[in-house]
Amino acid sequence: MLEIAVKGNKNYWLWIIFLLIVIGIGSLAYLDQFFNGLMITGMSRDVSWGFYIANFTFLVGVAAGGVMVVIPYYLHDYEKFHRITILGEFLAVASLVMCLLFIIVDLGQPVRMLNVLLYPSPKSMLFYDMLVLNGYLFLNIVIGWKVLEAERNQVEPPAWTKPLIYLSIPFAIGIHTVTAYLYCGLPGRGFWLTAILAPRFLASAFAAGPAFLIILCYIIRKFTKFDPGWEAMQTLSKIVCYAIIANLFFFLCEVFVVYYSGIPGHKTHLQYLLFGYHGYNALVPWMWSGFIMMGAGAVMLVIPKLRSNYVLLPVACAMIFIGAWIDKGLGMISGGFVPSPLHHVTEYAPTGQEIIITLGVYAAGFLVLTILYKLATTVKEEVNG
Amino acid sequence: MMEKSRRRFLKVAGIAAIGLGAAPAMNFAASDSHGLAKAVKNKNENALAAKRWGMVIDTGKLNDKVAKQITNACHIQHNVPDFTHEVDTEKFPDTRPVNHKQEVKWIWKEKFHYAFPDKEDEFLAEKFHHLPFMVLCNHCKNAPCVQACPTQATFSREDGIVIMDFHRCIGCRFCMAACPYGSRSFNYRDPRPFIAQTDPDFPTRSKGVVEKCNLCAERLAKGEQPHCVEASEGAIVVGDLEDPESDIRKLLRENYSIRRKQSLGTEPSVYYIV
Secondary structure, eight states, rough: GGGGGGOOOOOHHHHHHHHHHHHHHHHHHHHHHHOGGGGSSSSSSSEEEEEHHHHHHHHHHHHTEEEHIIIIIIHHOGGGGGTHHHHHHHHHHHHHHHHHHHHHHHHHHHHTTTTHHHSSOOTOOOHHHHHHHHHHHHHHHHHHHHHHHHHTSSSSOOOOOOHHHEEEEEEEHHHHHHHHHHHHHHHTTTOOOOTTTHHHHHHHHHHHHHHHHHHHHHHHHHHHOOOOOOHHHHHHHHHHHHHHHHHHHHHHHHHHHHHOOOHHHHHHHHHHHHOOOBOOOOOOHHHHHHHHHHHHHHHHSSSSHHHTTTTTTHHHHHHHHHHHHHHIIIIIIIHSHHHHHHOOOOOOOOOOOHHHHHHHHHHHHHHHHHHHHHHHHHHHHHHOO | OOOHHHHHHHHHHHHHHHHHHHHHHHHHHHHHHHHHOOOOOOOOOOOOOOSEEEEEEEGGGOHHHHHOOOOHHHHHHOOOOTTSSSSOTTTSOOOOOGGGGGGOOOOEEEEEHHHSSSGGOOOOGGGGTTOOOOEOOOOOOOHHHHHSSSSSSSOOOOOOSSSETTTTTTOHHHHHOOOOOOOOEOOOSGGGGOOOOOOOOOOOOOOTTEEOOTTTHHTTTOOOHHHHHHTTSSSSEETTTTTTTTTHHHHHHHHHHHHHTGGGGGOOOOEEEE
């Protein structure tokens, strides 16, 4: 089936070459980091996780979001999702590839990475995160590939894929729950020390993942002869709508608890993000734009007339996707580290080189996504045409 | 076809079996000539031991001069890099500019409201505003960093010292997020250009690993007191928390003491007499 990926038109190859160039530049920037250490990043003694881990966290969500097409189709026999289920699964694969790359570029000693397997530590949440992330990646590759192959040969997928598909559902919930547990089980970080963190992660994931999927459907419609189906996209947009409202609701619950109880160890972080703390306010405009984008996107999706507008739908989805990225990617990680456990304020901003490496990882993910989507859409074109 | 592949398999399996049989014999031959390389535990008879090591810091006996002495003694002899140190450009050409926010420190002074942010008080007694509070790894009984480490590079010893294997650490910095006391530092860069004089008695670290206070485990093993204790002019005492007759238990019996963020349940082993 992979031979499909080497047959493409000019646009396809230009896009692939573009991605390869970005990957190349990112790799050079990473080589420099590899030899000189993480000193090239904006991270510090006080803010010891930055852009890499933030993007990792966000993309775990995008990967988990794929389950929002799997559940309706496989558990509720919702036929309209038949055409896009594979897109959700392949989006999960590409996102997970990026997640794993982000973990690797964040390590101080990447060559010792396998120590996690050599000395398995069941008390560490990172151990479980490794298990569920790799498990979910494996499941989605196998399921996506086998189901697509069956469709190409116009036969039923092998029976053993069914239990794997059912297994992939708790795994999707699992990857983001365990990723939240990385943060919310730490006693000294008041910002993350909240039981709502995992539900909030899931809600924002189930908004960001499907929102991105809708945008991808638009791109597929434009560049291929395969039509994912307007009705499927409309159903997806309702899922995005409910999920983003849940995310905002959970956030407001957090705001209430933090401000009404007024406990300083919890309040200072939110104060820093939303209003600034002791004159430090680098993230304030970002956070407000993020929440305004998520809120406005939610309103646009609630109103049926706007939701079913072909031009406005991708705009609303983009706003929600970017808003969720700011919330989780920028605020969630930095917010936990500022102020520090000693209540010193050290602000964080990624360096240019850090951003280039990040873009390189994204380009690698998009390369995987492009190839997988090329396979999926070509097979669907063949079958339907 | 089937028959042939089976015969082939048996043949390969047979060769493999010979190999398996040969291995112990070869090991035996090898061990005969060189002797088994067996690790020998060598315990110094003078080594200081405890059921659970703890530390008491009598803050009233500290001043800025002694505080500086303590930090220097610890940092210099543990090869902790000093980013203000002028780099020898002949030995380390191409050393890039320093980001002081990426500094490394094991023990340092803080003001009261930073060392004890949960005890911040508008009407704090005047003298507390000026006293230097030495902060370091608390060697917690329930150490969150030990729990977080995915490779057991950070672990609790039986005697309560929370210690690190610098060669196993993968630099994920999960322990730094887990530590409620900000006691851990990461080597964002190679620390060696910033060590004025390398102490051969303690390893230098490479870039990409976390480090922190080890309660001078290497000195206790030789029967010596930690560097900070020696430099503190009597302000810092270490001893066995589980032994009711120990010096530090006596100090804790006779003085009111506090610990950092006690409410978190990490059970710090460093006590402050205030």
